[in-house]
Amino acid sequence: MPELEFITRIPGVQIYDIFDGPSITIKGRLPRPPSATCPRCESQVLRIKSTQTRRLKHGLWGGKFVYLHLKVPKLLCGRCGRHFVLPIAGVLPKRRATEQFRQEVFHLHHGGLTQKHLSRTHGIGTATVERWYHDFVVYRVKELEGRSCPLVLGIDEHFFTRKRGYATTLVDLRNHKVFDVVLGRDEASLGAYLARLPGREGSGSRDGSIGNLSKNGSQIFPECKDCS
Ligand SMILES: [Zn+2]
Structure with missing residues:
Protein backbone atom coordinates (compact mmCIF):
# COMPACT_ATOMS: atom_id res chain seq x y z
CA MET A 1 0.00 0.00 0.00
CA PRO A 2 2.41 2.71 -1.22
CA GLU A 3 -0.05 5.56 -0.62
CA LEU A 4 0.30 4.92 3.10
CA GLU A 5 3.71 6.53 2.78
CA PHE A 6 1.78 9.78 3.15
CA ILE A 7 0.91 8.89 6.71
CA THR A 8 3.56 10.35 8.93
CA ARG A 9 5.98 7.77 10.20
CA ILE A 10 6.88 7.66 13.84
CA PRO A 11 10.63 7.70 14.46
CA GLY A 12 12.02 4.40 15.70
CA VAL A 13 8.90 2.36 14.85
CA GLN A 14 9.35 -0.67 12.59
CA ILE A 15 6.19 -1.56 10.68
CA TYR A 16 5.68 -5.26 10.04
CA ASP A 17 2.06 -5.52 8.92
CA ILE A 18 -0.80 -3.44 7.51
CA PHE A 19 -4.47 -4.49 7.51
CA ASP A 20 -6.76 -2.63 5.15
CA GLY A 21 -10.41 -3.28 6.04
CA PRO A 22 -13.18 -0.99 7.28
CA SER A 23 -10.29 0.76 9.00
CA ILE A 24 -6.54 0.59 8.43
CA THR A 25 -4.44 -0.99 11.14
CA ILE A 26 -0.70 -0.58 11.02
CA LYS A 27 1.17 -3.02 13.19
CA GLY A 28 4.63 -2.16 14.34
CA ARG A 29 7.15 -2.53 17.08
CA LEU A 30 9.41 -0.12 18.85
CA PRO A 31 12.79 -1.74 19.47
CA ARG A 32 14.67 -0.57 22.51
CA PRO A 33 17.15 2.09 21.33
CA PRO A 34 20.73 1.74 22.67
CA SER A 35 20.43 5.27 24.08
CA ALA A 36 17.38 4.44 26.27
CA THR A 37 17.77 5.62 29.84
CA CYS A 38 15.77 5.28 33.04
CA PRO A 39 13.52 8.35 33.51
CA ARG A 40 14.31 8.40 37.23
CA CYS A 41 18.07 7.82 37.53
CA GLU A 42 19.17 7.99 33.86
CA SER A 43 20.90 4.63 34.13
CA GLN A 44 21.38 2.69 30.90
CA VAL A 45 21.37 -0.64 32.72
CA LEU A 46 17.92 -1.71 31.59
CA ARG A 47 16.25 -5.05 31.13
CA ILE A 48 13.15 -5.82 29.06
CA LYS A 49 10.55 -7.28 31.41
CA SER A 50 7.59 -7.61 29.04
CA THR A 51 5.98 -6.11 25.95
CA GLN A 52 2.88 -3.94 25.89
CA THR A 53 0.73 -3.21 22.84
CA ARG A 54 -0.41 0.38 22.58
CA ARG A 55 -3.46 0.94 20.36
CA LEU A 56 -3.48 4.47 19.00
CA LYS A 57 -5.67 6.47 16.68
CA HIS A 58 -3.28 8.07 14.21
CA GLY A 59 -5.23 9.67 11.39
CA LEU A 60 -7.86 9.48 8.68
CA TRP A 61 -6.91 8.18 5.28
CA GLY A 62 -9.44 8.04 2.43
CA GLY A 63 -12.28 8.25 4.95
CA LYS A 64 -10.89 5.36 7.00
CA PHE A 65 -9.45 5.52 10.47
CA VAL A 66 -5.79 4.67 10.69
CA TYR A 67 -4.86 2.83 13.88
CA LEU A 68 -1.40 2.01 15.11
CA HIS A 69 -0.88 -1.14 17.13
CA LEU A 70 2.61 -0.80 18.50
CA LYS A 71 4.48 -3.32 20.58
CA VAL A 72 6.49 -1.39 23.11
CA PRO A 73 8.92 -2.87 25.64
CA LYS A 74 8.35 -2.48 29.34
CA LEU A 75 11.73 -1.98 30.95
CA LEU A 76 13.19 -2.49 34.39
CA CYS A 77 16.01 -0.28 35.59
CA GLY A 78 18.87 -2.34 37.01
CA ARG A 79 20.02 0.50 39.26
CA CYS A 80 16.90 1.97 40.89
CA GLY A 81 14.37 -0.77 40.13
CA ARG A 82 11.90 1.45 38.31
CA HIS A 83 9.53 -0.12 35.77
CA PHE A 84 8.59 1.99 32.77
CA VAL A 85 7.17 1.70 29.27
CA LEU A 86 9.48 2.96 26.54
CA PRO A 87 8.09 6.30 25.34
CA ILE A 88 7.02 6.59 21.68
CA ALA A 89 7.98 9.78 19.82
CA GLY A 90 4.87 11.86 19.18
CA VAL A 91 2.71 9.95 21.67
CA LEU A 92 2.12 11.08 25.23
CA PRO A 93 1.98 8.50 28.04
CA LYS A 94 -1.44 6.87 28.52
CA ARG A 95 -2.95 8.61 25.47
CA ARG A 96 -4.96 6.59 23.00
CA GLY A 146 8.50 35.56 26.15
CA ARG A 147 8.08 36.39 22.48
CA SER A 148 7.78 40.05 21.64
CA CYS A 149 4.46 41.50 20.66
CA PRO A 150 4.27 41.89 16.86
CA LEU A 151 4.52 45.43 15.56
CA VAL A 152 1.31 45.11 13.59
CA LEU A 153 -1.24 42.89 15.26
CA GLY A 154 -4.46 41.79 13.59
CA ILE A 155 -7.31 40.21 15.50
CA ASP A 156 -10.13 37.90 14.60
CA GLU A 157 -12.66 36.23 16.82
CA HIS A 158 -14.47 32.96 16.39
CA PHE A 159 -16.97 31.00 18.37
CA PHE A 160 -15.20 28.43 20.53
CA THR A 161 -17.74 26.55 22.64
CA ARG A 162 -21.01 27.35 24.30
CA LYS A 163 -19.34 27.04 27.68
CA ARG A 164 -16.17 28.97 26.91
CA GLY A 165 -17.67 31.44 24.45
CA TYR A 166 -15.31 33.10 22.00
CA ALA A 167 -11.64 32.73 21.20
CA THR A 168 -9.60 35.50 19.62
CA THR A 169 -6.85 34.80 17.12
CA LEU A 170 -4.01 37.29 17.11
CA VAL A 171 -2.15 37.58 13.84
CA ASP A 172 1.27 39.08 13.23
CA LEU A 173 0.33 41.00 10.10
CA ARG A 174 3.88 41.94 9.21
CA ASN A 175 5.07 38.31 9.10
CA HIS A 176 1.70 36.80 8.10
CA LYS A 177 1.75 34.36 11.00
CA VAL A 178 -0.73 33.40 13.67
CA PHE A 179 0.76 34.88 16.81
CA ASP A 180 -1.56 33.36 19.38
CA VAL A 181 -5.03 32.14 20.23
CA VAL A 182 -6.63 33.52 23.37
CA LEU A 183 -9.91 32.53 24.97
CA GLY A 184 -12.34 35.41 25.20
CA ARG A 185 -12.91 38.46 23.05
CA ASP A 186 -13.47 41.35 25.41
CA GLU A 187 -11.02 43.66 27.08
CA ALA A 188 -11.29 41.87 30.42
CA SER A 189 -9.97 38.59 29.02
CA LEU A 190 -7.57 39.97 26.42
CA GLY A 191 -6.30 43.05 28.20
CA ALA A 192 -4.46 41.08 30.89
CA TYR A 193 -2.96 38.76 28.28
CA LEU A 194 -1.83 41.58 26.02
CA ALA A 195 -0.45 43.57 28.94
CA ARG A 196 1.95 40.68 29.67
CA LEU A 197 3.43 40.69 26.16
CA PRO A 198 6.90 42.18 26.13
CA GLY A 199 7.60 44.86 23.53
CA ARG A 200 4.07 46.20 23.58
CA GLU A 201 4.94 49.60 24.99
CA GLY A 202 5.10 52.46 22.56
CA SER A 203 5.23 50.42 19.39
CA GLY A 204 1.87 48.70 19.62
CA SER A 205 -0.26 49.29 16.62
CA ARG A 206 -3.30 47.33 15.73
CA ASP A 207 -5.03 46.82 12.44
CA GLY A 208 -8.57 45.55 12.07
CA SER A 209 -11.47 46.55 14.23
CA ILE A 210 -13.58 43.50 14.84
CA GLY A 211 -16.02 42.92 17.64
CA ASN A 212 -15.87 44.38 21.10
CA LEU A 213 -12.16 45.05 20.92
CA SER A 214 -12.54 47.95 18.54
CA LYS A 215 -13.89 50.22 21.20
CA ASN A 216 -11.32 49.04 23.71
CA GLY A 217 -8.29 48.99 21.44
CA SER A 218 -7.05 52.33 22.65
CA GLN A 219 -7.23 51.10 26.26
CA ILE A 220 -5.16 48.02 25.49
CA PHE A 221 -2.71 49.87 23.28
CA PRO A 222 -2.72 53.35 24.81
CA GLU A 223 -0.04 54.64 22.46
CA CYS A 224 -1.55 53.17 19.33
CA LYS A 225 -2.50 55.82 16.80
CA ASP A 226 -4.56 53.49 14.61
CA CYS A 227 -6.92 52.46 17.40
CA SER A 228 -10.12 54.32 17.73
ZN1 LIG B 1 16.65 3.95 37.36
Whole structure:
Protein backbone atom coordinates (compact mmCIF):
# COMPACT_ATOMS: atom_id res chain seq x y z
CA MET A 1 0.00 0.00 0.00
CA PRO A 2 2.41 2.71 -1.22
CA GLU A 3 -0.05 5.56 -0.62
CA LEU A 4 0.30 4.92 3.10
CA GLU A 5 3.71 6.53 2.78
CA PHE A 6 1.78 9.78 3.15
CA ILE A 7 0.91 8.89 6.71
CA THR A 8 3.56 10.35 8.93
CA ARG A 9 5.98 7.77 10.20
CA ILE A 10 6.88 7.66 13.84
CA PRO A 11 10.63 7.70 14.46
CA GLY A 12 12.02 4.40 15.70
CA VAL A 13 8.90 2.36 14.85
CA GLN A 14 9.35 -0.67 12.59
CA ILE A 15 6.19 -1.56 10.68
CA TYR A 16 5.68 -5.26 10.04
CA ASP A 17 2.06 -5.52 8.92
CA ILE A 18 -0.80 -3.44 7.51
CA PHE A 19 -4.47 -4.49 7.51
CA ASP A 20 -6.76 -2.63 5.15
CA GLY A 21 -10.41 -3.28 6.04
CA PRO A 22 -13.18 -0.99 7.28
CA SER A 23 -10.29 0.76 9.00
CA ILE A 24 -6.54 0.59 8.43
CA THR A 25 -4.44 -0.99 11.14
CA ILE A 26 -0.70 -0.58 11.02
CA LYS A 27 1.17 -3.02 13.19
CA GLY A 28 4.63 -2.16 14.34
CA ARG A 29 7.15 -2.53 17.08
CA LEU A 30 9.41 -0.12 18.85
CA PRO A 31 12.79 -1.74 19.47
CA ARG A 32 14.67 -0.57 22.51
CA PRO A 33 17.15 2.09 21.33
CA PRO A 34 20.73 1.74 22.67
CA SER A 35 20.43 5.27 24.08
CA ALA A 36 17.38 4.44 26.27
CA THR A 37 17.77 5.62 29.84
CA CYS A 38 15.77 5.28 33.04
CA PRO A 39 13.52 8.35 33.51
CA ARG A 40 14.31 8.40 37.23
CA CYS A 41 18.07 7.82 37.53
CA GLU A 42 19.17 7.99 33.86
CA SER A 43 20.90 4.63 34.13
CA GLN A 44 21.38 2.69 30.90
CA VAL A 45 21.37 -0.64 32.72
CA LEU A 46 17.92 -1.71 31.59
CA ARG A 47 16.25 -5.05 31.13
CA ILE A 48 13.15 -5.82 29.06
CA LYS A 49 10.55 -7.28 31.41
CA SER A 50 7.59 -7.61 29.04
CA THR A 51 5.98 -6.11 25.95
CA GLN A 52 2.88 -3.94 25.89
CA THR A 53 0.73 -3.21 22.84
CA ARG A 54 -0.41 0.38 22.58
CA ARG A 55 -3.46 0.94 20.36
CA LEU A 56 -3.48 4.47 19.00
CA LYS A 57 -5.67 6.47 16.68
CA HIS A 58 -3.28 8.07 14.21
CA GLY A 59 -5.23 9.67 11.39
CA LEU A 60 -7.86 9.48 8.68
CA TRP A 61 -6.91 8.18 5.28
CA GLY A 62 -9.44 8.04 2.43
CA GLY A 63 -12.28 8.25 4.95
CA LYS A 64 -10.89 5.36 7.00
CA PHE A 65 -9.45 5.52 10.47
CA VAL A 66 -5.79 4.67 10.69
CA TYR A 67 -4.86 2.83 13.88
CA LEU A 68 -1.40 2.01 15.11
CA HIS A 69 -0.88 -1.14 17.13
CA LEU A 70 2.61 -0.80 18.50
CA LYS A 71 4.48 -3.32 20.58
CA VAL A 72 6.49 -1.39 23.11
CA PRO A 73 8.92 -2.87 25.64
CA LYS A 74 8.35 -2.48 29.34
CA LEU A 75 11.73 -1.98 30.95
CA LEU A 76 13.19 -2.49 34.39
CA CYS A 77 16.01 -0.28 35.59
CA GLY A 78 18.87 -2.34 37.01
CA ARG A 79 20.02 0.50 39.26
CA CYS A 80 16.90 1.97 40.89
CA GLY A 81 14.37 -0.77 40.13
CA ARG A 82 11.90 1.45 38.31
CA HIS A 83 9.53 -0.12 35.77
CA PHE A 84 8.59 1.99 32.77
CA VAL A 85 7.17 1.70 29.27
CA LEU A 86 9.48 2.96 26.54
CA PRO A 87 8.09 6.30 25.34
CA ILE A 88 7.02 6.59 21.68
CA ALA A 89 7.98 9.78 19.82
CA GLY A 90 4.87 11.86 19.18
CA VAL A 91 2.71 9.95 21.67
CA LEU A 92 2.12 11.08 25.23
CA PRO A 93 1.98 8.50 28.04
CA LYS A 94 -1.44 6.87 28.52
CA ARG A 95 -2.95 8.61 25.47
CA ARG A 96 -4.96 6.59 23.00
CA ALA A 97 -4.25 8.91 20.07
CA THR A 98 -1.02 10.20 18.61
CA GLU A 99 -0.19 13.89 18.90
CA GLN A 100 -0.56 14.11 15.12
CA PHE A 101 -4.19 12.99 15.38
CA ARG A 102 -4.90 15.32 18.29
CA GLN A 103 -3.30 18.21 16.47
CA GLU A 104 -5.38 17.54 13.37
CA VAL A 105 -8.54 17.81 15.50
CA PHE A 106 -7.21 21.05 16.99
CA HIS A 107 -6.55 22.60 13.57
CA LEU A 108 -9.91 21.51 12.14
CA HIS A 109 -11.77 22.86 15.15
CA HIS A 110 -9.76 26.05 15.02
CA GLY A 111 -10.60 26.32 11.33
CA GLY A 112 -14.29 26.34 12.20
CA LEU A 113 -15.49 22.72 12.20
CA THR A 114 -17.83 22.19 15.12
CA GLN A 115 -17.29 19.75 17.96
CA LYS A 116 -20.34 17.82 16.79
CA HIS A 117 -18.93 17.50 13.28
CA LEU A 118 -15.49 16.40 14.50
CA SER A 119 -17.07 13.99 16.94
CA ARG A 120 -18.71 12.30 13.95
CA THR A 121 -15.76 12.39 11.53
CA HIS A 122 -13.04 11.53 14.05
CA GLY A 123 -14.92 9.13 16.32
CA ILE A 124 -14.32 11.04 19.55
CA GLY A 125 -16.66 12.70 22.04
CA THR A 126 -17.39 16.41 21.85
CA ALA A 127 -15.86 16.84 25.31
CA THR A 128 -12.65 15.28 23.96
CA VAL A 129 -12.57 17.79 21.09
CA GLU A 130 -12.85 20.59 23.62
CA ARG A 131 -10.18 19.12 25.90
CA TRP A 132 -7.73 18.57 23.05
CA TYR A 133 -8.35 22.06 21.69
CA HIS A 134 -7.62 23.46 25.10
CA ASP A 135 -4.42 21.34 25.38
CA PHE A 136 -3.02 22.81 22.18
CA VAL A 137 -4.01 26.35 23.08
CA VAL A 138 -2.00 25.87 26.29
CA TYR A 139 0.97 24.47 24.29
CA ARG A 140 0.82 27.46 21.98
CA VAL A 141 0.76 29.89 24.87
CA LYS A 142 3.79 28.18 26.45
CA GLU A 143 5.59 28.19 23.12
CA LEU A 144 4.93 31.86 22.64
CA GLU A 145 5.74 33.02 26.15
CA GLY A 146 8.50 35.56 26.15
CA ARG A 147 8.08 36.39 22.48
CA SER A 148 7.78 40.05 21.64
CA CYS A 149 4.46 41.50 20.66
CA PRO A 150 4.27 41.89 16.86
CA LEU A 151 4.52 45.43 15.56
CA VAL A 152 1.31 45.11 13.59
CA LEU A 153 -1.24 42.89 15.26
CA GLY A 154 -4.46 41.79 13.59
CA ILE A 155 -7.31 40.21 15.50
CA ASP A 156 -10.13 37.90 14.60
CA GLU A 157 -12.66 36.23 16.82
CA HIS A 158 -14.47 32.96 16.39
CA PHE A 159 -16.97 31.00 18.37
CA PHE A 160 -15.20 28.43 20.53
CA THR A 161 -17.74 26.55 22.64
CA ARG A 162 -21.01 27.35 24.30
CA LYS A 163 -19.34 27.04 27.68
CA ARG A 164 -16.17 28.97 26.91
CA GLY A 165 -17.67 31.44 24.45
CA TYR A 166 -15.31 33.10 22.00
CA ALA A 167 -11.64 32.73 21.20
CA THR A 168 -9.60 35.50 19.62
CA THR A 169 -6.85 34.80 17.12
CA LEU A 170 -4.01 37.29 17.11
CA VAL A 171 -2.15 37.58 13.84
CA ASP A 172 1.27 39.08 13.23
CA LEU A 173 0.33 41.00 10.10
CA ARG A 174 3.88 41.94 9.21
CA ASN A 175 5.07 38.31 9.10
CA HIS A 176 1.70 36.80 8.10
CA LYS A 177 1.75 34.36 11.00
CA VAL A 178 -0.73 33.40 13.67
CA PHE A 179 0.76 34.88 16.81
CA ASP A 180 -1.56 33.36 19.38
CA VAL A 181 -5.03 32.14 20.23
CA VAL A 182 -6.63 33.52 23.37
CA LEU A 183 -9.91 32.53 24.97
CA GLY A 184 -12.34 35.41 25.20
CA ARG A 185 -12.91 38.46 23.05
CA ASP A 186 -13.47 41.35 25.41
CA GLU A 187 -11.02 43.66 27.08
CA ALA A 188 -11.29 41.87 30.42
CA SER A 189 -9.97 38.59 29.02
CA LEU A 190 -7.57 39.97 26.42
CA GLY A 191 -6.30 43.05 28.20
CA ALA A 192 -4.46 41.08 30.89
CA TYR A 193 -2.96 38.76 28.28
CA LEU A 194 -1.83 41.58 26.02
CA ALA A 195 -0.45 43.57 28.94
CA ARG A 196 1.95 40.68 29.67
CA LEU A 197 3.43 40.69 26.16
CA PRO A 198 6.90 42.18 26.13
CA GLY A 199 7.60 44.86 23.53
CA ARG A 200 4.07 46.20 23.58
CA GLU A 201 4.94 49.60 24.99
CA GLY A 202 5.10 52.46 22.56
CA SER A 203 5.23 50.42 19.39
CA GLY A 204 1.87 48.70 19.62
CA SER A 205 -0.26 49.29 16.62
CA ARG A 206 -3.30 47.33 15.73
CA ASP A 207 -5.03 46.82 12.44
CA GLY A 208 -8.57 45.55 12.07
CA SER A 209 -11.47 46.55 14.23
CA ILE A 210 -13.58 43.50 14.84
CA GLY A 211 -16.02 42.92 17.64
CA ASN A 212 -15.87 44.38 21.10
CA LEU A 213 -12.16 45.05 20.92
CA SER A 214 -12.54 47.95 18.54
CA LYS A 215 -13.89 50.22 21.20
CA ASN A 216 -11.32 49.04 23.71
CA GLY A 217 -8.29 48.99 21.44
CA SER A 218 -7.05 52.33 22.65
CA GLN A 219 -7.23 51.10 26.26
CA ILE A 220 -5.16 48.02 25.49
CA PHE A 221 -2.71 49.87 23.28
CA PRO A 222 -2.72 53.35 24.81
CA GLU A 223 -0.04 54.64 22.46
CA CYS A 224 -1.55 53.17 19.33
CA LYS A 225 -2.50 55.82 16.80
CA ASP A 226 -4.56 53.49 14.61
CA CYS A 227 -6.92 52.46 17.40
CA SER A 228 -10.12 54.32 17.73
ZN1 LIG B 1 16.65 3.95 37.36
